[in-house]
Amino acid sequence: MSTKPVFHKTNKSHPWRASIKRPPTPDAEEDQDREPTLQEIINIKLIESGEKEKLKELLRERLIECGWRDEMKALCRAFTRKKGRDNVTVDDLVRVITPKGRASVPDSVKAELLQRIRAFLQTAAL
Amino acid sequence: MQAQPRCFPRVSISPVSVALSTLMSGPNGDDMPSDSQNMFFVMLVVFPMSIVVCVQLALHVFGDLLDSIIVDVASECHRIVRLGLERNLDEEEEELRLSAQARARIADPSNNVEANGKYVVDIFGQTHPPVANEIFDCMNCGRSIMAGRFAPHLEKCMGKGRKARLKATRSSTAAQNRYSRGSPVSTYSPYSSTASINRLSNGNPRVATGECSNGTVEEP
Numbered sequence: 474m475s476t477k478p479v480f481h482k483t484n485k486s487h488p489w490r491a492s493i494k495r496p497p498t499p500d501a502e503e504d505q506d507r508e509p510t511l512q513e514i515i516n517i518k519l520i521e522s523g524e525k526e527k528l529k530e531l532l533r534e535r536l537i538e539c540g541w542r543d544e545m546k547a548l549c550r551a552f553t554r555k556k557g558r559d560n561v562t563v564d565d566l567v568r569v570i571t572p573k574g575r576a577s578v579p580d581s582v583k584a585e586l587l588q589r590i591r592a593f594l595q596t597a598a599l
Numbered sequence: 600m601q602a603q604p605r606c607f608p609r610v611s612i613s614p615v616s617v618a619l620s621t622l623m624s625g626p627n628g629d630d631m632p633s634d635s636q637n638m639f640f641v642m643l644v645v646f647p648m649s650i651v652v653c654v655q656l657a658l659h660v661f662g663d664l665l666d667s668i669i670v671d672v673a674s675e676c677h678r679i680v681r682l683g684l685e686r687n688l689d690e691e692e693e694e695l696r697l698s699a700q701a702r703a704r705i706a707d708p709s710n711n712v713e714a715n716g717k718y719v720v721d722i723f724g725q726t727h728p729p730v731a732n733e734i735f736d737c738m739n740c741g742r743s744i745m746a747g748r749f750a751p752h753l754e755k756c757m758g759k760g761r762k763a764r765l766k767a768t769r770s771s772t773a774a775q776n777r778y779s780r781g782s783p784v785s786t787y788s789p790y791s792s793t794a795s796i797n798r799l800s801n802g803n804p805r806v807a808t809g810e811c812s813n814g815t816v817e818e819p
Contacts, residue, residue: 511652532665550688554689574669590657
């Protein structure tokens with residue numbers, strides 16, 4: 474796609490960095506060819522207007538109120554007890570929490586947030 | 600088991616978004632998998648395109664928010680666990696083990712409840728004497744009392760019981776009689792009926808009522 478030469482570090486030029494093999498830096502031109510998707514546009518608008526932060530705070534507050542957060546913490550604790558304190562990584566915990574977490578959000582919380590987001594979409598974008 | 604949030608949503612929830620959110624099982628990844636695509640087309644039949652796209656976008660945004668909150672919770676739990684701030688981590692299994700042990704000990708028939716004589720072994724393996732034997736001082740009279748004997752002692756000490764009340768009222772009515780009537784000191788209490796019955800030795804059991812206030816014996 475790109476006709477520009479790509480530079481790799483070779484053994485001859487940098488013997489002490491022989492193990493580094495970096496992928497070529499992406500060209501700036503490639504980004505401009507791609508159309509930003511609707512989702513990306515909306516995301517940018519959300520962030521720029523500060524609405525994303527407000528929505529996140531609202532969601533966080535609702536989830537704490539309804540006990541969702543405590544359930545997730547209990548899941549983490551149970552998993553940690555099984556796996557051993559020093560073997561746990563953040564990725565493990567995210568993987569453990571995500572399916573249960575997504576499924577157990579109360580409907581009222583979800584509906585409230587969706588309504589807020591839709592209201593924002595109607596005023597800002599569409 | 601999820602508690603309701605304290606306040607209801609302040610914005611009105613349109614039935615469209617509720618219906619759509621319950622139809623769609625949850626936020627998807629960036630690429631629409633096939634069943635979500637089917638759902639998309641199914642919904643297009645019922646709702647106009649603009650609403651369907653809007654709801655899909657909203658679900659995607661919601662999914663983003665939820666994912667970032669999940670990562671926050673996970674990283675906080677990770678931090679607490681790795682820093683050793685979670686002190687209950689091993690305690691709970693220890694307690695579970697102990698309580699299971701205690702329960703086993705009770706269920707075990709060979710373990711004595713009566714075979715040990717007066718002493719009963721409780722689930723922690725402790726025995727308690729039938730009368731509490733700690734000794735302290737009564738705050739009313741100042742004597743040294745054993746804890747198991749404290750309640751009867753207080754009855755006498757503070758005048759709740761029969762004899763103590765007799766003692767108290769006897770001295771007070773005696774004082775009254777001495778001052779007002781000049782008659783010999785009467786041993787009859789105006790309140791206590793059984794005492795009157797006991798002392799009437801002439802075989803005349805007469806029940807003294809509460810109104811009998813002069814305290815002298817009347818021959819019928």
